[in-house]
Amino acid sequence: MPGNPSPSAGLKAVFVVRGELRLTPGKVAVQVAHAAVMLYQLAERKDRALLQRWLEGGQKKIAVLAPTLDDLELLQRHARAAGIPSVMVEDAGLTEVAPGTKTVLGLGPALPGEIDRVTGELPLL
Numbered sequence: 001m002p003g004n005p006s007p008s009a010g011l012k013a014v015f016v017v018r019g020e021l022r023l024t025p026g027k028v029a030v031q032v033a034h035a036a037v038m039l040y041q042l043a044e045r046k047d048r049a050l051l052q053r054w055l056e057g058g059q060k061k062i063a064v065l066a067p068t069l070d071d072l073e074l075l076q077r078h079a080r081a082a083g084i085p086s087v088m089v090e091d092a093g094l095t096e097v098a099p100g101t102k103t104v105l106g107l108g109p110a111l112p113g114e115i116d117r118v119t120g121e122l123p124l125l
Contacts, residue, residue, distance in 0.1 A: 011053055012060035013039055013108035014119045018072055019065045021103060027096050028104075028125070031089050032063060035106030038087040043109065046085065054109035064122035072105045078118045084110045 015032045017023070023031065043051035054060075066072050072088070079086045087106045093099030108115055 010060075010112045011050070011057050011109040012062060012112060012115060013054070013106060013110075014115055015061065015063045015125075016066045016072060016075055016105040016107070016119060016122065017063060017125055018069060018103055018105075019067045020069070021097060021101070023096060023103065028063075031091065031103040032106075034089045035087055035104045036061065038089065039085060039106045039108060042085050042087060050109060059109075062119075063125035064119055065125050066105070066122055069102055072102060075107075075118055076105055079105075079107050079115075082114055082118060084108060084114055084118060 013036065015035050017028055017032070040051070043054070066075060076086050076088060084107050088102050089104040089106070091097050091099065091101045091103050093101065097103065107119065
């Protein structure tokens with residue numbers, strides 16, 4: 001029906017950037033891009049129907065900030081417990097941080113109510 005959003009329009013992915021690292025804007029962009037590709041690959045393997053709904057709904061993406069590595073890891077545990085797909089980006093260490101540094105947590109795609117229970121209190125990046 002015209003004017004009514006599709007049920008898939010609400011699917012979104014959330015990218016949680018580790019604030020304590022104080023990455024440059026370009027580095028943040030690249031790390032979030034890594035997480036987006038990783039989430040896509042995960043969804044392609046695990047739930048192609050969900051991936052297709054997210055793609056058809058415009059691939060909504062949100063970037064938020066978490067203060068520390070402990071916060072990122074806690075958020076990932078909450079997401080996994082809720083059944084939300086998650087990936088953790090570990091940097092290669094060629095520029096700003098040491099090899100293996102966890103920089104971004106990618107979550108989703110998932111329904112807004114599900115993902116907001118995990119990340120809804122975090123500030124936008």
